[in-house]
Amino acid sequence: MELENVTWITEFLLLGLSEEPELQSFIFGLFLSMYLITVFGNLLIILAISSDSHLHMPMYFFLSNLSLVDICFISTTIPKMLVNIQSQSKVITYEGCITQMYFYILFVGLDNLILTMMAYDRFVAICHPLHYTVIMNPQLCELLVLLSWIMSALISLLQSLTALRLSFCIDLEISQFFCELNQVIQLACSNTFLSNMVMYFSALLLGGGPFAGILYSYSKIVSCIRGMSSAQGKYKAFSTCASHLSVVSLFYFTVLGVYLSSAATHSSQSSAIASVLYTVVTPMLNPFIYSLRNKDIKGALKSFFVKETTKGAIVLGLKKCPWLRKSKAQSQLL
Template sequence: MEKENQTGCRNFLLLGFTEDSGLQSFFFGLLLSMYLVTITGNLLIILAIISDPHLHTPMYFFLSNLSLADIGFTSTTIPKTLLNIHTQSKLISFPGCITQIFFFIVFGCLDNLLLTVMAYDRFVAICHPLHYVVIMNSCFCGKLALGSWLISVMSSLPETLTVLRLSFCINMEIPHFFCDLPEVLKLACSDTLVNNIVVYSITIAIAGFPFSGILLSYYQIFSSILRIPSAGGKYKAFSTCGSHLLVVFLFYSNGLGVYLSSAAMPSSRMNLIASLMYTVVTPMLNPFIYSLRNKDMQKALGKLLRKMMLLGEGTIAGPP
């Protein structure tokens, strides 16, 4: 099999969704709309939390970090996809591909770890309410958030750096809309055993252990809720973690969908759709899930939007 040295690999080809120009226009409009909604929704969540002192609590602090991670997660892949569709190009440089792999793993790991931290926060709030303020103090919350960011970066580095040691074949076509690490490894002519060991080891550590932590937290939460005598108390306790539980379900179910579709039908359209759900749809829905039934968040968003409208009117009117 022909191959060229890794240093000579300048470009990969992202095959994307379709060759049909009409469908490309449809996907461009769809992706652009979803991307703008994702960025706007998550930015509003962050700004609302920052601007409202009532939301300066551990739960909303972690939510603002999750919104920031979702912005980064989507921005890693979609802008390049939109650019390629608009310019009718499929090229992505080797450094660009490596960068995309690195940040995709960083923000994917960060989402996972923050969801685990948020589950722990809900566990303390419901199971140990009298000690909540002491346990979830600002210093500890800052360490949890910083630790999540650092672990995500440290987890991404080995997976990304081991790609640099590979030589790639002449065929540089990636049947995806972004540089998905498993698809990139399939193009390598050199041995990928080390890469696969690193990928599977880190995936088990970063996905398996946090998911187990989430399950354990919710087992304790549900056990505590069932011991609450009144129906109203049970509903109030459950409502505080209902949004987080739905986001966890979307995150892991879509991630599982990507894995199953790629395992059952490699390089299929179903794999692309599953990846689209994972990388765009879930980050887009998160702001709606957290604000739809959250009165505090709705009030904060209302205040923020009114301030922005007044500021806009003042800018248009100009100085007296």
């Protein structure tokens, strides 16, 4: 390494999904639509759960937190990408890149941990139904979510700090639409051993650990379901896990597909396109999976819209009938 090639950098270049000018408008419209659908869909899940007292249960408490994390997760990458396309710029500042990496790692870790908590919740509900309310009490659920935030925040901070100590050469192009830690490390000219070790350790802790927990929970669930004598009981037990199992499969298979495809093809563009699956598509599909397969969520959403429509109709009627408001006010005085 030559010393003159090392410099104090102020910005990186995000190459994005395509450099073809005629595709930029299409990409902008597509990702803006996906972003709005994701935010709107997950907000509906949060509103439905918070507005219906029947859904104030551990499973839906974790689901509302997952929806919140998905909104934050997609908001970490897509808005910057849309701004760059609109301004016809590929630049992201050094500080902005480190900040984006921090929040990206934070919310990926939270996604993993919350999915693990949801798997544990289903394990307790199916294998220990009589002790469910005692084990999965509100205090434990809140503590688990709090610990997940603390753990993810500390690990993402550690990885960001190790990235800060790196020195970079002239080539500052990132073959992604966001600052991915692995690609930022590959651009460094200084010793990356510590950064790589921290990255692998974090991936094992926030990825491998939760995945092992999910596999263990579902192995116990399958064992309990097989031990049930009633076919109806087996179907009911499995149906309570179907939505969560779909989300887990979608998340982990897309992540695995991204890294396998990048390792096999060594194509930066194909890796960037594959990254869209778990950074954009998965958060967008989660609300549909839970709302379409869950009668409680559909009922809560219907009740919420009926309530808001009725409230709006009453307010509109009062505005159109001022004499009615006046008579109500007089009756209150009497």
